[in-house]
Amino acid sequence: MSGQKKRSFLNEAFKHQVVFFQECVEKTWKILEHAIHEIYNHNLSSFSFEEVYRHAYNMVVHNFGEKLYSGLLTTMTYHVKEMFKLIEAAQGELFLEELNRNWAEHNKAVQMIRDILVYMDRNFIPSTPKTPVREFGLNLWMDVVIDASKTRSRLLDTLLELVHREMSGEVINRGLMRNIIKMLMDLGFTVYQDDFEKHFLKVSADF
Amino acid sequence: MTQNRPSWSIDPELDGIDLDPSDFAASVALKKVPNGDVFEASRAGDVDRLAYLLESGVNVNARDQWDSVALYYACLAGHLEAARMLLENGAICSEHTFDGDRCHYAALNLKVRKLLKAFEARPPPLNPLQAAMRETFLGCGANRAYLEQADDAHIEISGFQSNDGSSFNYFPPDVIFYVQGRAIEAHRVILSARSPFFRRKFATDWKHRKEVRFAREKLSYPALYSLIHFFYSDRLEVAVDDMEDVVRICKVCKCESLQRILEKELIHQKYADYKSLSEIDSSKKRFILQGLFLPEEDRLPASLHKILQVSLANSTRQPNLDNGVEELILCAGTMQINDLENDLADVCARVDKKNFRCHQVVLASRSEYFKARLSRMMDFHEGKDDTPIDTLPCLEEHDLSTEAFEKMIEYMYTDELKDIDPDQAGELFDAAARYLLFPLKRAVADVLLPHLEEASPAELCHWLQLSDMYDVPKIREFCLDTIACNFETFAEMSEFRAMLLTLPPPSGDSSFRTTVPSAPGAEVNTDQCNLLDDLREKWLEAEAAELDKRDESALIFDKRLEMLMVVAEREKSDGFANDGIPNGPRTSLYPYATTPMSSEQKHENVD
Numbered sequence: 001m002s003g004q005k006k007r008s009f010l011n012e013a014f015k016h017q018v019v020f021f022q023e024c025v026e027k028t029w030k031i032l033e034h035a036i037h038e039i040y041n042h043n044l045s046s047f048s049f050e051e052v053y054r055h056a057y058n059m060v061v062h063n064f065g066e067k068l069y070s071g072l073l074t075t076m077t078y079h080v081k082e083m084f085k086l087i088e089a090a091q092g093e094l095f096l097e098e099l100n101r102n103w104a105e106h107n108k109a110v111q112m113i114r115d116i117l118v119y120m121d122r123n124f125i126p127s128t129p130k131t132p133v134r135e136f137g138l139n140l141w142m143d144v145v146i147d148a149s150k151t152r153s154r155l156l157d158t159l160l161e162l163v164h165r166e167m168s169g170e171v172i173n174r175g176l177m178r179n180i181i182k183m184l185m186d187l188g189f190t191v192y193q194d195d196f197e198k199h200f201l202k203v204s205a206d207f
Numbered sequence: 208m209t210q211n212r213p214s215w216s217i218d219p220e221l222d223g224i225d226l227d228p229s230d231f232a233a234s235v236a237l238k239k240v241p242n243g244d245v246f247e248a249s250r251a252g253d254v255d256r257l258a259y260l261l262e263s264g265v266n267v268n269a270r271d272q273w274d275s276v277a278l279y280y281a282c283l284a285g286h287l288e289a290a291r292m293l294l295e296n297g298a299i300c301s302e303h304t305f306d307g308d309r310c311h312y313a314a315l316n317l318k319v320r321k322l323l324k325a326f327e328a329r330p331p332p333l334n335p336l337q338a339a340m341r342e343t344f345l346g347c348g349a350n351r352a353y354l355e356q357a358d359d360a361h362i363e364i365s366g367f368q369s370n371d372g373s374s375f376n377y378f379p380p381d382v383i384f385y386v387q388g389r390a391i392e393a394h395r396v397i398l399s400a401r402s403p404f405f406r407r408k409f410a411t412d413w414k415h416r417k418e419v420r421f422a423r424e425k426l427s428y429p430a431l432y433s434l435i436h437f438f439y440s441d442r443l444e445v446a447v448d449d450m451e452d453v454v455r456i457c458k459v460c461k462c463e464s465l466q467r468i469l470e471k472e473l474i475h476q477k478y479a480d481y482k483s484l485s486e487i488d489s490s491k492k493r494f495i496l497q498g499l500f501l502p503e504e505d506r507l508p509a510s511l512h513k514i515l516q517v518s519l520a521n522s523t524r525q526p527n528l529d530n531g532v533e534e535l536i537l538c539a540g541t542m543q544i545n546d547l548e549n550d551l552a553d554v555c556a557r558v559d560k561k562n563f564r565c566h567q568v569v570l571a572s573r574s575e576y577f578k579a580r581l582s583r584m585m586d587f588h589e590g591k592d593d594t595p596i597d598t599l600p601c602l603e604e605h606d607l608s609t610e611a612f613e614k615m616i617e618y619m620y621t622d623e624l625k626d627i628d629p630d631q632a633g634e635l636f637d638a639a640a641r642y643l644l645f646p647l648k649r650a651v652a653d654v655l656l657p658h659l660e661e662a663s664p665a666e667l668c669h670w671l672q673l674s675d676m677y678d679v680p681k682i683r684e685f686c687l688d689t690i691a692c693n694f695e696t697f698a699e700m701s702e703f704r705a706m707l708l709t710l711p712p713p714s715g716d717s718s719f720r721t722t723v724p725s726a727p728g729a730e731v732n733t734d735q736c737n738l739l740d741d742l743r744e745k746w747l748e749a750e751a752a753e754l755d756k757r758d759e760s761a762l763i764f765d766k767r768l769e770m771l772m773v774v775a776e777r778e779k780s781d782g783f784a785n786d787g788i789p790n791g792p793r794t795s796l797y798p799y800a801t802t803p804m805s806s807e808q809k810h811e812n813v814d
Contacts, residue, residue, distance in 0.1 A: 048603070049579075049580050049583055049584075050580065050602065050603060050604060050605065051605070053576065053580070054605060054606060054641070057640075057641050061637075061640065061676055061677070062676075063711075112583070115579035115580075115583060116579075118575055118576065118579060118643065119576075119640070119641070119643065122575075122643060123640070123678065
């Protein structure tokens with residue numbers, strides 16, 4: 001009988017926990033949102049991995065995965081748009097450098113976000129027709145930065161100009177060039193082909 | 208078969224062969240061997256007996272007095288189902304091994320060969336612990352590089368996808384060996400756990416060394432590689448030509464049981480040429496050994512268990528940290544470390560003020576959470592503590608009891624779960640989910656299930672909610688079945704009605720409830736099914752009328768649910784008024800005439 005009592009107490013505690021969580025879900029999301037902002041701002045030292053992970057886990061377990069996911073999309077989109085503004089504003093040579101730097105930062109951030117939200121990535125996303133975090137990061141970059149009407153042609157022109165200068169004997173920043181090409185490859189082989197290889201081969205042939 | 212026709216020239220023919228489920232059923236009635244051993248059961252194709260033997264943990268790769276393995280008999284007699292069971296339980300069928308080749312040669316027909324081929328391509332059947340440690344070993348760049356190069360030379364170590372995203376499985380090694388100019392990356396704790404030689408060396412000469420270079424000509428790289436791979440995975444894969452070298456290294460490393468087996472096998476291999484069909488074959492002969500051949504105390508789980516015992520003993524001897532005097536005690540802790548028996552712990556998990564000395568490589572290999580956390584130590588707050596260099600890095604874990612954490616790490620080290628109190632199961636489900644230890648969920652479910660037979664209806668409601676939340680299908684199914692079969696008993700309980708309120712409402716989607724086949728693609732999310740939808744499904748199975756009346760029965764069920772929820776709402780508002788008072792006579796709570804319906808009555812209603 002005493003065992004019975006203990007169990008029903010457990011049951012109560014469990015219910016209490018669920019109800020309690022429903023009340024503080026907004027607060028939890030605010031913490032997570034803040035953490036995602038801080039990831040993009042390279043300022044994580046005020047966070048504990050365990051704490052952030054636990055909050056994200058709790059949200060998914062208590063059926064707020066949907067909220068977490070949509071919130072994540074909004075926050076990430078916001079940051080990539082900010083990055084895009086910086087890239088767009090950069091002039092001349094700096095354009096590629098800015099692009100490369102932001103791409104690296106975005107990648108790092110996506111990786112970090114994925115680590116924190118790995119529970120969502122593994123348990124919530126596969127059961128819904130949603131895009132996993134990493135893939136979403138790539139798509140987002142593609143949609144916001146590369147597909148913007150000006151970037152595409154500007155990127156191609158800058159790259160081809162670099163190639164041309166190298167061919168005519170100038171020293172160029174090869175590391176930068178390699179990183180940008182790698183970015184195109186990461187975004188998908190067809191992106192690389194359409195945005196660079198075709199034009200590159202044509203120009204090379206002309207040369 | 209002609210002598211100069213290599214055996215695999217028929218491989219293209221295999222492509223045209225499909226294995227249907229019907230192939231696995233015997234075409235003729237098979238002999239039963241109720242008292243047979245694994246060899247007799249395989250030869251007779253007695254799958255019931257075989258299933259029993261496999262369940263009881265028989266070594267599927269053992270040879271009988273004729274040097275034959277059970278799989279050989281199953282292939283020879285063409286018992287596909289028996290062969291598949293053996294393969295699924297880890298029977299070795301790799302080509303270029305003595306046993307594997309015999310199975311291939313003996314296969315009665317092409318279907319059997321197709322089956323063998325299919326299993327050869329799979330990753331080796333290892334337990335979760337061994338599989339995870341093997342991934343970590345092969346996640347290290349140098350180790351993988353050798354494997355890929357060996358792959359080209361057709362001495363493949365089966366079933367490792369190298370394009371699996373190297374960063375994903377990577378956990379940095381803490382020691383690198385150089386033999387004949389090539390590197391093997393490893394983790395101290397694993398080597399120490401498996402070999403007294405390495406334990407001594409890491410405690411003395413090699414204590415602070417990140418690299419160890421072996422200059423001796425005689426030490427063979429492939430042999431050492433195979434042995435270290437064995438230390439991680441309990442699976443030795445070695446070219447027969449290298450076996451003598453492995454024996455020599457075993458002697459130095461004091462891996463006595465392994466050494467004995469290999470010495471015996473060497474003698475066997477000497478005569479094996481006469482026994483296998485001779486073939487023109489340039490590829491190297493291989494030998495594969497599963498950990499099952501070793502006595503239990505020499506296998507990976509037992510070895511890690513020993514290390515864990517030492518670490519846990521050391522953990523309790525460390526003072527429990529009190530936040531106020533933390534620094535002072537930390538100093539005391541460092542002084543003490545030298546006195547402790549060397550457990551090679553390199554990380555400390557703090558749960559509810561108790562410290563657990565642990566090993567990063569084990570935590571990281573078993574749990575993606577710990578892997579991410581450990582590799583991100585520097586980025587986050589935890590890494591910024593300015594603790595003295597000598598102390599272990601500390602991971603703080605919240606919302607978890609020390610008991611549950613201890614059970615969990617015990618499972619992480621050993622794949623075993625002992626003495627679980629059913630009351631603990633809920634917390635362990637939470638831990639398994641949070642730390643992404645999916646096999647642990649199954650293990651806890653197995654322990655819990657027998658207890659549920661005697662559980663009260665209220666408890667079952669509790670477990671149903673938990674298992675739905677943490678996605679434990681086994682428990683969820685059991686609870687749903689029980690509730691569906693005794694629906695009226697549950698309907699009378701306030702706990703059950705209260706639970707109904709907390710669940711998401713059943714989907715209005717009629718595809719779930721009708722017998723009309725659902726549109727293609729409609730059932731995308733089978734994982735996250737609605738509990739009440741599933742309950743209705745189960746209830747219909749148990750209680751519903753004939754097929755054409757099924758929809759009407761479903762409607763009745765939905766009405767009944769709605770009614771119960773109204774009652775629950777009412778109870779809830781009443782409950783706030785007189786909280787804590789046990790449920791009085793229930794009849795007063797029924798606003799409607801909800802006399803329990805038997806199946807007959809329901810049918811009347813439908814008519």
